[in-house]
Amino acid sequence: MSTYKIKRFEKVFNPKRLFSWKGMNFVMVNSVALEGDGCHICSKAEAELLEISHQLNCSREQERGSGPCRDVPLLPASAPVLLQHFPLYRRSDANCSGEDAAPLEERGIPFKERYDVLSREASQQGSMTPTEYALAKCYLPHEATVLATYCVAAGLLAVLLLVHSRLLPSPFLLGWNLLRKFKTT
Known part of the structure; x- marks a missing residue:
C-alpha cells in the first residue's frame, strides 16, 4: 500500500470516509492501514477513525452548544454500516454457515492474524457498539x-x-x- 495507490482509489471512488445515504450512515475503513505499526498512512487512517467516532457520537447525543460538538455537522440517527475489504479478527470459520461458508473440514482451521484476518487490536478499533453487530453478505457471481x-x-x-x-x-x-x-x- 502506498500514498499513490490510496489517491488512485480515492480518485475513482468516494474519498469521504463517512457519508450518509437514504438516512443510513456508512463508514469506509482502510482496513489494511489499521495494524498500528505507526506508518504515515496508518496514523492518518487512525486519526480519521477517531474523527468519525467523534462525529457519530455527537450526532447520537444531538446536543449543540458550547461543548466539543458545537461545530460538528449532525448525521442521521442510525447505527453506522462498516465498509471494509479485509475481514475483522476471528479465530476460525467454525461458527460460519451459509452457501459461501468454507467446507466443513476447513472451518476449524485457525486464521493467522495480520494475514488471513485483521489483528485482534485492529478489529477492536472498527467496533460500533459493545453489544450488537449486524452482517450483510454481498455475493460475487459464480x-x-x-x-x-x-x-x-x-x-x-x-x-x-x-x-x-x-x-x-x-x-x-x-x-x-x-x-x-x-x-x-
Whole structure:
C-alpha cells in the first residue's frame, strides 16, 4: 500500500470516509492501514477513525452548544454500516454457515492474524457498539457466469466490428433490402 495507490482509489471512488445515504450512515475503513505499526498512512487512517467516532457520537447525543460538538455537522440517527475489504479478527470459520461458508473440514482451521484476518487490536478499533453487530453478505457471481458474460460480450464485439468493417452484412440492412425487394409500387 502506498500514498499513490490510496489517491488512485480515492480518485475513482468516494474519498469521504463517512457519508450518509437514504438516512443510513456508512463508514469506509482502510482496513489494511489499521495494524498500528505507526506508518504515515496508518496514523492518518487512525486519526480519521477517531474523527468519525467523534462525529457519530455527537450526532447520537444531538446536543449543540458550547461543548466539543458545537461545530460538528449532525448525521442521521442510525447505527453506522462498516465498509471494509479485509475481514475483522476471528479465530476460525467454525461458527460460519451459509452457501459461501468454507467446507466443513476447513472451518476449524485457525486464521493467522495480520494475514488471513485483521489483528485482534485492529478489529477492536472498527467496533460500533459493545453489544450488537449486524452482517450483510454481498455475493460475487459464480466464475462460470463471469466467463459466459465475457464470451457473449466478446462475440457481440466481434460481430459489431465485422459489421462496421463491412465484412459481415448488417442484419438491419439485410432486412431493409428484403423489404424493398418485395415492395409493390
